[in-house]
Amino acid sequence: MANSEYVIEMRKITKAFGDFKANDQVDLQVRPGEIHALLGENGAGKSTLMNVLSGLLEPTSGQIYLNGKPVKIDSPNKANSLGIGMVHQHFMLIDAFTVTENIILGSEPNRGGVINIHQAEKDIQKLSDHYNLDVDPTAKVADISVGMQQRAEILKTLYRGANVLIFDEPTAVLTPQEIEELIEIMKNLVKEGKSIILITHKLSEIRQAADRCTVIRRGKTIGTVEVAGASSEDLATMMVGHSVTFKIPKQPAKLGPTTLQVKDLHVNENRGIPAVKGVDFTVKSGEILGIAGIDGNGQTELIEALTGLRKIVSGEILIKNHERANAAPRKITETGVAHVPEDRQKYGLVLQLSLAENLALQTYYRAPISEHGFLDYGKMREHAKRLIKEYDIRTTNEQLRAGELSGGNQQKAIIARELDRDADLIIVAQPTRGLDVGAIEYIHRQLIAQRDAGKAVLLVSFELDEIMNLSDRIIVLHDGKIAGEVRPETTTEQELGLLMAGQTQAETAKEEI
Amino acid sequence: MIKVNSTTRKILIPLFSILAGFLVGAIIMLFYSYDPLQAYGSMIQGSLGSTVSIGETLRQATPLIFTALGFSVANSAGFFNIGLSGQALAGWVASIWVALAFPDLPTFVLLPLAIIAGALAGAIMGAIPGFLRAFFGTSEVIVTIMLNYVALYLSTYLMQEVMPAHFRSSQDATKMISHHATLHVDWLSHMFGDSRIHFGLFLALIALVAVWLLMKKTTLGFEIRSVGLNPFASEYAGMSSKKTIIMSMVISGTLAGLGGVMEGLGTYQNFFIQTASMSIGFDGMAVSLLGSGSSLGILLSALLFSILQIGGLGMQTGAGVPFEIVSIVTASIIFFVGIDYVISKLFKNKDNANKKLPKTPIAKEVVTEEKDAQEGGRL
Numbered sequence A: 001m002a003n004s005e006y007v008i009e010m011r012k013i014t015k016a017f018g019d020f021k022a023n024d025q026v027d028l029q030v031r032p033g034e035i036h037a038l039l040g041e042n043g044a045g046k047s048t049l050m051n052v053l054s055g056l057l058e059p060t061s062g063q064i065y066l067n068g069k070p071v072k073i074d075s076p077n078k079a080n081s082l083g084i085g086m087v088h089q090h091f092m093l094i095d096a097f098t099v100t101e102n103i104i105l106g107s108e109p110n111r112g113g114v115i116n117i118h119q120a121e122k123d124i125q126k127l128s129d130h131y132n133l134d135v136d137p138t139a140k141v142a143d144i145s146v147g148m149q150q151r152a153e154i155l156k157t158l159y160r161g162a163n164v165l166i167f168d169e170p171t172a173v174l175t176p177q178e179i180e181e182l183i184e185i186m187k188n189l190v191k192e193g194k195s196i197i198l199i200t201h202k203l204s205e206i207r208q209a210a211d212r213c214t215v216i217r218r219g220k221t222i223g224t225v226e227v228a229g230a231s232s233e234d235l236a237t238m239m240v241g242h243s244v245t246f247k248i249p250k251q252p253a254k255l256g257p258t259t260l261q262v263k264d265l266h267v268n269e270n271r272g273i274p275a276v277k278g279v280d281f282t283v284k285s286g287e288i289l290g291i292a293g294i295d296g297n298g299q300t301e302l303i304e305a306l307t308g309l310r311k312i313v314s315g316e317i318l319i320k321n322h323e324r325a326n327a328a329p330r331k332i333t334e335t336g337v338a339h340v341p342e343d344r345q346k347y348g349l350v351l352q353l354s355l356a357e358n359l360a361l362q363t364y365y366r367a368p369i370s371e372h373g374f375l376d377y378g379k380m381r382e383h384a385k386r387l388i389k390e391y392d393i394r395t396t397n398e399q400l401r402a403g404e405l406s407g408g409n410q411q412k413a414i415i416a417r418e419l420d421r422d423a424d425l426i427i428v429a430q431p432t433r434g435l436d437v438g439a440i441e442y443i444h445r446q447l448i449a450q451r452d453a454g455k456a457v458l459l460v461s462f463e464l465d466e467i468m469n470l471s472d473r474i475i476v477l478h479d480g481k482i483a484g485e486v487r488p489e490t491t492t493e494q495e496l497g498l499l500m501a502g503q504t505q506a507e508t509a510k511e512e513i
Numbered sequence B: 001m002i003k004v005n006s007t008t009r010k011i012l013i014p015l016f017s018i019l020a021g022f023l024v025g026a027i028i029m030l031f032y033s034y035d036p037l038q039a040y041g042s043m044i045q046g047s048l049g050s051t052v053s054i055g056e057t058l059r060q061a062t063p064l065i066f067t068a069l070g071f072s073v074a075n076s077a078g079f080f081n082i083g084l085s086g087q088a089l090a091g092w093v094a095s096i097w098v099a100l101a102f103p104d105l106p107t108f109v110l111l112p113l114a115i116i117a118g119a120l121a122g123a124i125m126g127a128i129p130g131f132l133r134a135f136f137g138t139s140e141v142i143v144t145i146m147l148n149y150v151a152l153y154l155s156t157y158l159m160q161e162v163m164p165a166h167f168r169s170s171q172d173a174t175k176m177i178s179h180h181a182t183l184h185v186d187w188l189s190h191m192f193g194d195s196r197i198h199f200g201l202f203l204a205l206i207a208l209v210a211v212w213l214l215m216k217k218t219t220l221g222f223e224i225r226s227v228g229l230n231p232f233a234s235e236y237a238g239m240s241s242k243k244t245i246i247m248s249m250v251i252s253g254t255l256a257g258l259g260g261v262m263e264g265l266g267t268y269q270n271f272f273i274q275t276a277s278m279s280i281g282f283d284g285m286a287v288s289l290l291g292s293g294s295s296l297g298i299l300l301s302a303l304l305f306s307i308l309q310i311g312g313l314g315m316q317t318g319a320g321v322p323f324e325i326v327s328i329v330t331a332s333i334i335f336f337v338g339i340d341y342v343i344s345k346l347f348k349n350k351d352n353a354n355k356k357l358p359k360t361p362i363a364k365e366v367v368t369e370e371k372d373a374q375e376g377g378r379l
Helices: A046-053 A076-081 A099-104 A117-130 A146-159 A176-191 A203-209 A232-240 A299-306 A329-336 A344-348 A355-359 A377-390 A407-419 A437-452 A464-470 A493-500 A505-512 B006-031 B036-048 B051-076 B084-101 B107-136 B140-162 B186-191 B200-217 B219-229 B231-236 B241-268 B279-290 B295-319 B324-338 B340-344 B369-374
Strands: A008-017 A020-030 A035-039 A061-066 A069-071 A084-087 A164-168 A195-200 A212-217 A220-226 A258-268 A274-284 A288-292 A314-319 A337-340 A425-429 A456-460 A473-478 A481-486 B002-004 B347-349
Touching: A008 A046, A020 A035, A020 A046, A020 A195, A035 A046, A035 A176, A035 A203, A035 A232, A046 A164, A046 A195, A076 A084, A084 A146, A099 A117, A099 A146, A117 A146, A146 A164, A146 A176, A176 A195, A176 A203, A176 A493, A195 A203, A203 A232, A212 A232, A220 A232, A232 A437, A258 A299, A258 A456, A274 A299, A274 A456, A274 A481, A288 A437, A288 A464, A288 A493, A299 A425, A299 A456, A314 A329, A329 A337, A337 A407, A344 A407, A344 B231, A355 A377, A355 A407, A377 A407, A407 A437, A425 A437, A437 A456, A437 A464, A456 A464, A464 A493, A473 A493, A481 A493, A481 A505, B006 B036, B006 B279, B006 B295, B006 B324, B036 B051, B036 B295, B051 B084, B051 B107, B051 B186, B051 B200, B051 B219, B051 B241, B051 B279, B051 B295, B084 B107, B084 B140, B084 B241, B084 B279, B107 B140, B107 B241, B200 B219, B200 B241, B200 B295, B219 B231, B219 B241, B231 B241, B241 B279, B279 B295, B279 B324, B295 B324, B324 B340
Parallel strands: A020 A220, A035 A195, A035 A212, A084 A164, A164 A195, A288 A456, A288 A473, A337 A425, A425 A456, B002 B347
Antiparallel strands: A008 A020, A008 A061, A061 A069, A212 A220, A258 A274, A258 A314, A473 A481
């Protein structure tokens, strides 16, 4: 090893796309054996910087040093050979292959053209044991948990000789317990001499895991701080450029009549396998009911059934005392339901259409925008201008294609369109996924305002903070069933995590004693 | 790399494709020792050199405009209608049938009746694959291709076996339609040197405007575009993708059927046995793609195709170049339109490339495509 203080040093990295600089003279210095967090809002340039480091993008200018020696990383293979490995946010694994097959994919050890799978399995088992990763090399990826899939990804980079590991938002798909395990694994890795770059916008994880933290804002380095000496508020302020409120104060709920009543609902997923298995709950006007749970436990199917996008198998859905099971989406909308969909780019917007057209997506067929089958584009633009102003959608004008808006403003546009219709039941799924703190605060305020205005709000989120801060009641969904109902004032993240992992409330209570 | 804005780019890509197509044709002619300048000269002469040839070129463009419009409406809804030929053929047969069945009705009744019959026949032929796709999820590509054959052989069967015998002049052709049913108008024909140009040209121009209105100004057009661009979001917004797909195919079939009516009541004045699917179907797809689906683009590219086809005949007689060269030029143009992705690399999009780093708070949230790419599909 050369005698350098840093294992990775990126000096004055600039990456320009046309005239737009995604990275502008960014510096990053990673010490050997540290967990270095890279913090920034969406679009701040974190991914660009890491793509430069992993050889996917070539910097416009700037220099990368590895152990003090200047290197040129012009391909992902080069990055691999230099010992830089990336653990992707979306796992790059083939479901039908075993862990071993996935790990050796692309660099299969072979003898005369025959893959030596047993040798590879042994090597991987050894690596797994050495780093305490607890991965079964012979298991099929489809059969193992999300957490183990992630550990398989980590193994993959280690198997290829990575010395510096980049973790791209690794906790997005994990339960609180799995997150703690992951942080433990990361700490193990650095103990063994590896260095880790952790990309995230979650402050709590940085505080738990990282030694130092570099903050990037709008493509520029804001600074690097020792995590131990900085508070969450300091980091958040550095990240967004102004101070932020984490928890929005709210009045006690003033409950009104029942707006949504779900009785013994059964829904299948696409392959015909039951996804929602007998769920009962109600949402009253004036309250926010949070649905917590790990992704893939029936939340998506439940919401799709409630909004008419998916047929139910059996059960009842009463919206304002009207039976709306298996009704057409428009019928449900017109009953007084607003829906902020989970996948905003697939369901929420037609990205190629203008912002004005998207803002009219739920009302285009009615007067005043539509008269006798003809659209009044003047009225449509007026409608859009009003919403842009009221909901503070940042755009050059209402004619911009929706796909050209930033993620936060796309979400604001959907929220504007849905809330403006003054619906009595507001169904919101993952309203702040991938958004930065400023936009999250805004959306949370809007939802609480709706609740205070006497609307019934049904909130589905994988973010525990969000569920805890917003909900008046929380139900936890596990394997298509309600694992328990709790109140945010009396529950803990620990309890929620156990319920999300499938323990019953009785078991959870026992464990706490 | 030339920096242009997206509108200019939309125009430059087809223009470049056309030029490249002609260039390929020229290279092939040089290879076989023909003089490309003389050939293209006589092509222009043959298509635009006299009032007759202009009339014929316009006549040739008329059905192409209809089939191209038909293709573009279905395409907007995400439906690849390869069945334009069959739909046009249905329109042709139906219009001639009605015209022959009631030869003595007054023009103002018979002509619209025959046209509507043709449009309806096309609409039904179009509705079938639309219905099958909407309710059974069948591939429209396979269904429409096969329906072309159904239409082809059904048309022969209908003419030879089902039509009353006195409609026919021979085993292979019907009698000419009466002057009450024809689209032919003397003054127009005279104006263009007694060519076969007919009133259908004006119907085609009306259709261009009507389709533009439909797609850009009506609620139905908005639904068709929306379903085509993002069926999931459209369903979420309460649009019925089933209804929209069927409607778009009915409209598409209607327009293609009218293309066939133009051939029947306009160009040929009768129906005769077809041995292959009508070329206006496939050429219509090409015209629509070259014109990027817009009304103005379709008008211009329909004219270009007609110039190529009518002028190709002139090229053969004037310069001794085989007509097949025209097919090569046409095919090359379509090829270059098809690889517009490669061509577009030449013209970098100025809209994005020139976006300054945001300064004002309003502009700062506007994300360019590059920035999207940079964040690599996050969300």
